[in-house]
Amino acid sequence: MKQTIDALPLNKEINDVLHQLGVKEHNPAYSTGLAWGGQQDRTTRSILSPADGHLIATVNVATAEDYEQVVLAAQEAFKAWRKVPAPKRGDIVRQIGDKLRQHKEALGKLVSYEMGKILQEGLGEVQEMIDICDFAVGLSRQLHGFTMHSERPQHRMYEQYHPLGIVGVISAFNFPVAVWSWNAMLAAVCGDVIIWKPSEKTPLTGIACQHIIRDVLAENDLPEGVFNLIIGDAEIGSLMSHDHRVPLISATGSTRMGKKVGEAVGARLGKSLLELGGNNAIIMTEHADIDMAIVAIVFGAVGTCGQRCTSTRRLIVHENIYEQVKERLLKIYPNLPIGHPLDSTTLVGPLIDKDAVAAFKNALEKVQQEGGRLLTGGDILSGAGYETGTYVTPAIVEAENGYEMVQEETFAPILYLIRYSGEVENAIEIQNGVRQGLSSAIFSTNLLETEAFLAHWGSDCGIANVNIGTSGAEIGGAFGGEKDTGGGRESGSDAWKVYMRRQTNTINYGRDLPLAQGIQFNIMD
Template identity: 85%
Template sequence: MKQTIEELPITKAIQDVLQQLGIKELNPAYSTGLQWAEGEGRTTRTILSPADGNKIAAVSMATPEDYEKVVTTAAAAFKVWRKVPAPKRGEIVRQIGDKLRQHKEALGKLVSYEMGKILQEGLGEVQEMIDICDFAVGLSRQLHGYTMHSERPEHRMYEQYHPLGIVGVISAFNFPVAVWSWNAMLAAVCGDVTIWKPSEKTPLTAIACQHIIRDVLTENELPEGIFNVIIGDAEIGSLMAHDTRVPLVSATGSTRMGKKVGEAVGARLGKSLLELGGNNAIIITENANIEMALMAVVFGAVGTCGQRCTSTRRLIIHENVYEQVKERLTKIYPGLPIGHPLDATTLVGPLIDKEAVTTFLGALEKVQAEGGKLIIGGEVLSGAKYQTGTYVTPAIVEAENHYEMVQEETFAPILYLLKYSGDVENAIELQNGVKQGLSSSIFSTNLLETEAFLTHWGSDCGIANVNIGTSGAEIGGAFGGEKDTGGGRESGSDAWRIYMRRQTNTINYGRELPLAQGITFKIMD
């Protein structure tokens, strides 16, 4: 039998979680794996839960001097770590995965309480970390290159991949641990070291992960500096982006933030991996299984309270089924349980903070001024249960694709209903008619429609799904998008290559020196 929030000892449960994960009342500004920052004099930031407004803990904010210490330590660790055989590096990652399994429930609860996503999503995020560890272990024995036939006699050609160095990871609040693990675990088996700057809104989960990793490093007598975390604001991220000692910066967040990072890294000819905004659409054709589509739409639109980069923001519906879909959604939305994310009955938790609520309300006001029609939701909930002011009712708006607000990504639970007529190519044109290109989906039982969606003139997104929603990607596939989404790829497939430097090798095992392209070059005695 599920318990309601009134029956759950939330405060006691969180206290137990914090103790298990090593979270103190005031937490250090950085860790180099084994050592934590010492000394005082830093500014502090208090972390409040969006679920109930209670203080969870406080963190010290790192200084530029702290950043310098972390980079120096990481650079020294790289010289050691890169010489460890890749399968041995994979063994360390395997042990990290095992530790995460041991702490899954506690870490999942902390993710939920600190960020606001419901507990099932918090647990799912930790499972995603475990899965990427498993993936990385196998990858550690498959860091392959290619062999090629040389045009020159008695020559052999091949290519190989070498560790890159320090990988900077800037993560966002909505997935406070999973996206870091995508980067850090693959980078680790590739022979790189990482410096993680988590979102200043959700730093406690990062500190908890660092405690877990510290145990593995200690047990294996490894040096500090392989896995590093630094708690700071945009200044720390800027230092990382401009630092030539950090050859790759992986940044997740808004398009605006990503452009700044990309510009700074590009100016020094570094590598950037950008996972930015999404304005994701589901197409529902007249041949769709409507009930199946509705399940995907609702989870995609209200999951994580609309704060996923893969959240469903636009619903493109054929005119013949438009009213049917609209009617079903307006019946489903009022029954969605909104409440404390640790309550097992909750399906919609809070927005991250009041600033996000202001953005939510502002977007609804603007789209209605453009001609949009709010048909349900859009309210800020009040009362004892919602005293934080961060709980809202998910909104549905009838709109047109060209509206300015529809063209933008609002990180909140707003679903725009768009009508199309004619064949599926008209729907695809609407789907592609935004600046972002992360995730997309079509619901149809018509093979001609689904195959058209997957062609090179179909969806222009990095992720294109058939009869599943836009959110909930598996780690086995490369994750990322096109256009203003940044073009980066993380997680599965061959995404590991960006964490390494590629080298082509040619070996002459003969006694002559023929040149390529048949060039003759003789030196006169």
């Protein structure tokens, strides 16, 4: 296992990145697109990199008064933005995508340094933003409705979609910019305005995005309030969730957080789009291509140091190949390069903070108390390059699906190895036997097995893949899951509809007024 990393010119490198992206040594609490506010007399928060513990920058924390200013700006902007033709709104998003292309390397490095994911994943996240911009540009010319035949003569019926208003986006630390872009770019072409509360753990990438957007807004003489950012904690999230002026809240995070948001939004009969926990499994039948599967398993389990909602948590392997698969993984895991995320040779970066490390250790202790057997990993690294205490060795644990800890999602690189016997239906039952339902995968070259997995009695997850891992979704498909995952859908397909209100229209172009269902109602002499 790699115990040290080569020295990198991090100070200059990161300072150059921050300068390019407009991130200052100290940053204000909110932005309404063209202007920044909340610059004085605010609580401040220091943002440290989990990679090396260095202070990156500080941010002001928004107050309730700051939030009110942002909402008022967004309300005013909506009056104008909704009247801009959708293809013109799409062109603004196109320009944002072009700006992201120009800043891809810098923003990718900041994502990596602030969050801890390796540089390749940081760059991939920015590419995801670019891709969703491209998708949204095309979508801006396809916000279609439907027509249907009326039962009444000389009547026409159709359905259309209108903008909702303010869309509140509460994003998580693990994908600090991509998930926001999924929501913001689609909402923008739909005619909505956006208030974004990034994770309090990773606000600097949000500030950087706001600076990139500012140039586009200024160049197009757009009003304040279309794209808004507010830096805050749970209080700001609560204000957004309870605010009837924000018709849709899109929240990404833990199931516990999502339930609070859903309850608050539901109490005021608002709309919520929830992307919550995952407890994702890969099934390997005896007909699996093991070489192909191993790559997906390792990336799914240790990518982003196990801090993806689509991370592979459980590996359900047929007894006939179980020992072979276990042996392969036990050769790979001890040799995974663990180190600074900006080191090009690193495959596993740090956990986000020491609270995440504590959760990792606690989960391993508890699952072993239940009868699980730790096969490899589970250590907290120390020494040169690991002074932050946030670097761990990814773990593999032999376990049973019914164990309490296996039923929970631990946001860390723990892979539970589970044996099954008999037909693929037995593996599917194990996979579905958790409260979460986000992503799932099967590796098999047997058509009967893969089709059973995809059938309506198969995987109960929102994402079901064949010979592809659980992690790494494309933007073209709708992203989201069922059960405790929340039921929301973001990104591609027809996910745009959640950002709009649906309206049924009936037009009478005749000179009589026949009533539906043939009702007779005579009031004339």
